[in-house]
Amino acid sequence: MSDAVLTLAHLNKRFGALQATSDVSLDLREGEIHALIGPNGAGKSTLIGQIAGGLKPDSGSIALAGREISTLSVAQRARLGLGRSFQVSSLAEPLSVKRNVMIAVQALQGHSFRFWKPVQRDESLLAPAMQALERMALAHRADTPVSELSHGERRQVEVACALALKPRVLLLDEPMAGLGPEGSARLTELLEALKHEVPILLIEHDMNAVFRLADRISVLVAGAVIAHGDGAEIRGNPQVREAYLGD
Numbered sequence: 001m002s003d004a005v006l007t008l009a010h011l012n013k014r015f016g017a018l019q020a021t022s023d024v025s026l027d028l029r030e031g032e033i034h035a036l037i038g039p040n041g042a043g044k045s046t047l048i049g050q051i052a053g054g055l056k057p058d059s060g061s062i063a064l065a066g067r068e069i070s071t072l073s074v075a076q077r078a079r080l081g082l083g084r085s086f087q088v089s090s091l092a093e094p095l096s097v098k099r100n101v102m103i104a105v106q107a108l109q110g111h112s113f114r115f116w117k118p119v120q121r122d123e124s125l126l127a128p129a130m131q132a133l134e135r136m137a138l139a140h141r142a143d144t145p146v147s148e149l150s151h152g153e154r155r156q157v158e159v160a161c162a163l164a165l166k167p168r169v170l171l172l173d174e175p176m177a178g179l180g181p182e183g184s185a186r187l188t189e190l191l192e193a194l195k196h197e198v199p200i201l202l203i204e205h206d207m208n209a210v211f212r213l214a215d216r217i218s219v220l221v222a223g224a225v226i227a228h229g230d231g232a233e234i235r236g237n238p239q240v241r242e243a244y245l246g247d
């Protein structure tokens, strides 16, 4: 596909006797949310690890905007535009929302000497941080300590941290986890708007969110993609119903 920003081709990863990723090929295109679903242990986190760079594939390729990235470090991939938010919160609780996002921007810029400069006065960090917070509808909370935020708002800050680095693609690993219906609905709405700016590869167990958000869905079972299609195709696929969705 000409408009694929991220392309995985024939990725394999084995842990001992376990084939955790088995010949996985898929792509992420401009303007879309591509959801990756599958039962526990299907290999979703292993796949994300290989894309982000924490795990080395045994074979296969990963191209970001046409450039092979599978041999690059996590930091190099991030600098090339691979954005990622995490399942486990890595925010600094006592610091303001704004400072958390500024620190994320600073880390990507990779200038350690900047630690000596007060982060809160650095315009080159503040502008992208505030832009990202606006996109996640949190600008009004910029000066609030993270410790005072709701769970849903924290999740919005985590996505803002990834966004502030101006990624070409965004990998989101279970962003709805632990959110109540209200937080989940809010984040769903924000991601729906965001996909037009940055395509999203979404790993998510919340099927309401998946079927509402995903333009395409790939179903991973025992490390292999067993089905691929839009929401209606996936819902109607007997193999998927049996392996995962249940009847």
Ligand SMILES: Nc1ncnc2c1ncn2[C@@H]1O[C@H](COP(=O)(O)OP(=O)(O)OP(=O)(O)O)[C@@H](O)[C@H]1O
Pocket: 015, 018, 020, 038, 039, 040, 041, 042, 043, 044, 045, 046, 047
């Ligand atoms: N570092 C590792 N060493 C050995 N086995 C591993 C390692 N990481 C993952 N596995 C195994 O690989 C398989 C895939 O795990 P993975 O965490 O990728 O699945 P998942 O789809 O993300 O599951 P969940 O939805 O529960 O997060 C599992 O059987 C897991 O036990």
